[in-house]
Amino acid sequence: MTTREILNKMKVKVGLGSSDPDSGKGKSKMSKNITHGFHLPDFWKEPADAVKRAYSKTDSNILEMSGELGRGGSTAVTAILVNCQKLIVANIGDSRAVLCKKGVAKQLSVDHEPNTEHEDIKNRGGFVSNFPGDVPRVDGRLAVSRAFGDKSLKKHLSSEPFVTVENINDDAEFIILASDGLWKVMSNQEAVNCIKNIKDARSSAKRLTEEAVNKKSTDDISCIVVKFQ
Structure with a gap:
């Protein structure tokens, strides 16, 4: 159907x-x-463009509500499964989507890091600096180059997502959608190996978050697992 x-x-x-x-x-x-x-609107004809518009609208709404929500921001990763055959994945920042195919991890998203987009940041009037701290940051403050919100840095940031389409066949086992609190302490393959023998999706997500905590992750940990088999 x-x-x-x-x-x-x-x-x-x-x-x-x-x-x-x-x-x-x-x-x-x-x-x-x-x-x-x-x-x-136009989702069936141009799904990638529709997702990009949705991200843009979400960013605008967050900025408009900054008085209530605060001036901070957020990364994001989303996935839409169409007809159980086509997976549309989008992300901004360092929230990541990892697909497991025959036990092998395949990253479907892109980590938007300041050092890889420093020219775009510079063209918007910003700069990238490792000070203070030990990682590149936009204007010395934010460790990602794309995000929702962050009103004080918005002129130097992008909210346009990376979008990709992946065909889902019998080789696909599950997908992990998670924030950087997980990925800072686990590689893509380690995350896949951690849950490949767990059948229940909820139990899989719980196992990953618990493992991130056990590995002393100090960042936010959000995780969704979708099982295809």
């Missing part, structure tokens, strides 16, 4: 027509007043 067919069935269930699979809204028939809405 295609994604469009699934969306159409969802719409029919809530009493909607099936003329437009890209947009709609509905209300549950349960006792609770639950409503939903969705809109997918």
